[in-house]
Amino acid sequence: MQHLISKAHESFIKFIYASVMVEDNRARRILEDIARFEYRHMVWLMTDARREGHSFNMDFDEREIKKLEVNTEGELLSVLIEDLENNIKTYSDEKETPTIARLINDDKHFLYLVRGLELDDREITAFNQSRELPGVELKDDAKAALVFFLMEETFKEYELITIYSYLKVHSDKVVASCAFTDLAYDSIYHLKRFAELASKMGVLTMPKPIPHDKYQNIGVVEFLKENIEEEMDAEKQCLILAEKIGNEELSDFLLFISRQEVYHGELLQRALDAVKGE
Numbered sequence: 001m002q003h004l005i006s007k008a009h010e011s012f013i014k015f016i017y018a019s020v021m022v023e024d025n026r027a028r029r030i031l032e033d034i035a036r037f038e039y040r041h042m043v044w045l046m047t048d049a050r051r052e053g054h055s056f057n058m059d060f061d062e063r064e065i066k067k068l069e070v071n072t073e074g075e076l077l078s079v080l081i082e083d084l085e086n087n088i089k090t091y092s093d094e095k096e097t098p099t100i101a102r103l104i105n106d107d108k109h110f111l112y113l114v115r116g117l118e119l120d121d122r123e124i125t126a127f128n129q130s131r132e133l134p135g136v137e138l139k140d141d142a143k144a145a146l147v148f149f150l151m152e153e154t155f156k157e158y159e160l161i162t163i164y165s166y167l168k169v170h171s172d173k174v175v176a177s178c179a180f181t182d183l184a185y186d187s188i189y190h191l192k193r194f195a196e197l198a199s200k201m202g203v204l205t206m207p208k209p210i211p212h213d214k215y216q217n218i219g220v221v222e223f224l225k226e227n228i229e230e231e232m233d234a235e236k237q238c239l240i241l242a243e244k245i246g247n248e249e250l251s252d253f254l255l256f257i258s259r260q261e262v263y264h265g266e267l268l269q270r271a272l273d274a275v276k277g278e
Helices: 002-018 025-051 062-066 073-092 098-115 140-170 174-200 220-245 248-276
Strands: none
Touching: 002 025, 002 062, 002 073, 002 174, 025 098, 025 140, 025 174, 073 098, 140 174, 140 220, 174 248, 220 248
């Protein structure tokens, strides 16, 4: 099961990052939709693995993710087509189960959609280190603060997706499992929005596998307590940057994110109460 989970995990990362690297809005929407399903594929496989008594981790092959670092949208399209073709072959070699059948069906449809995209030799600028946000004038200190925030937060949100997804699958408490699901979905949204800004500024960075001790055999109660405090700190960081940035649209976005961080504290508290049996 581990290799299947890793495959779905890699596809999720590839498609969510690819969706912020292309210019065409239709292509962005399709790639983002596929990313959401690839995330669900990963969680379904994890759930099956746990049900069948298989241990697993959240590792992925970094060489696969490095394939995204291409020069043109046409090259990126080839990477995504290859990914789905490999998924279908890998799943087809497995014993058929309801989950495997669903994954094959989904990825065949996604392959049809991706092959139909008209991406050409438009240059990908997500990695060019321009540190400029098109159409937005920022002072040097605000620009530096924004770049630092984006690079730090994209990594942090990916880490949280990993942890919350693993905890969700291993939680037997319905309230806690629902809270972890909501937290993971919010982190996926945040990752997408932060990565989108990072891509526009040419500072997009790819995620790395999270150390196992961050999510396996952890003290869940202590983790939840610590993360309630971290969410409150994240709210403050967003407020500070929103005040410093000097741009109305970016400030409003950061205030929006800061208010979501407050509710994350509430979701974490619900999970904590459920885990403690309160």
